[in-house]
Amino acid sequence: MNYSYLMKEMLDDELYRHCLYTAEAAVSLAENYGVDKEKAYLAGIVHDYGKKYTKHELLKKARAMGLSLDRITRRQEKLLHAPVGAALLEEELKIEDNEILKAVAYHTTGRKGMSLFEKVIYLADKIEKSREFEGIEEVRRIAGINLDKALLAVIDKAICSVLDRRLLLHPRSVTFRNSLLAEIEENDYN
Numbered sequence: 135m136n137y138s139y140l141m142k143e144m145l146d147d148e149l150y151r152h153c154l155y156t157a158e159a160a161v162s163l164a165e166n167y168g169v170d171k172e173k174a175y176l177a178g179i180v181h182d183y184g185k186k187y188t189k190h191e192l193l194k195k196a197r198a199m200g201l202s203l204d205r206i207t208r209r210q211e212k213l214l215h216a217p218v219g220a221a222l223l224e225e226e227l228k229i230e231d232n233e234i235l236k237a238v239a240y241h242t243t244g245r246k247g248m249s250l251f252e253k254v255i256y257l258a259d260k261i262e263k264s265r266e267f268e269g270i271e272e273v274r275r276i277a278g279i280n281l282d283k284a285l286l287a288v289i290d291k292a293i294c295s296v297l298d299r300r301l302l303l304h305p306r307s308v309t310f311r312n313s314l315l316a317e318i319e320e321n322d323y324n
């Protein structure tokens with residue numbers, strides 16, 4: 135199946151462009167960190183599949199699939215499209231690769247002990263070429279040298295922005311951040 139074509143057909147222009155750029159950023163990180171480039175491209179291009187549905191539709195579909203969601207995820211659309219999107223990729227597009235599904239499911243909150251592949255997709259989504267935030271050039275530079283340090287910079291920003299907007303902070307983002315710090319410390323020590 136040509137997933138790029140499929141996404142272009144299904145998503146609006148802006149979202150499709152973001153998915154395409156995420157796929158491209160994922161390939162370049164994959165190259166750098168030795169993960170499967172083709173799979174990284176695919177995960178990048180489909181990672182926001184859930185965004186083609188409204189919050190109401192996502193909740194309805196999650197119920198129909200028997201997907202259990204925690205209270206915070208249920209309440210926040212920004213989080214909801216990730217786990218439900220992953221389940222829908224399996225259900226509707228028949229994508230069965232577990233690494234891809236997990237990378238999609240956790241691309242908003244992150245999680246403790248993320249695989250290298252999941253980290254590549256998480257970061258690619260946040261630093262693809264159309265993204266803008268203060269200090270992004272520096273994060274892009276670090277991304278070429280130290281994946282965990284670039285991720286830490288990105289998750290710190292994301293957590294601060296959640297606090298600034300007085301939104302619910304998902305505990306998985308906190309454990310993701312703490313696990314990154316531990317991994318960075320361990321690697322710096324060795």
Ligand SMILES: [Fe+2]
Binds near residue numbers: 181182216241242
């Ligand atoms: Fe997303």
Ligand SMILES: [Fe+2]
Binds near residue numbers: 152156181182259
């Ligand atoms: Fe995204």
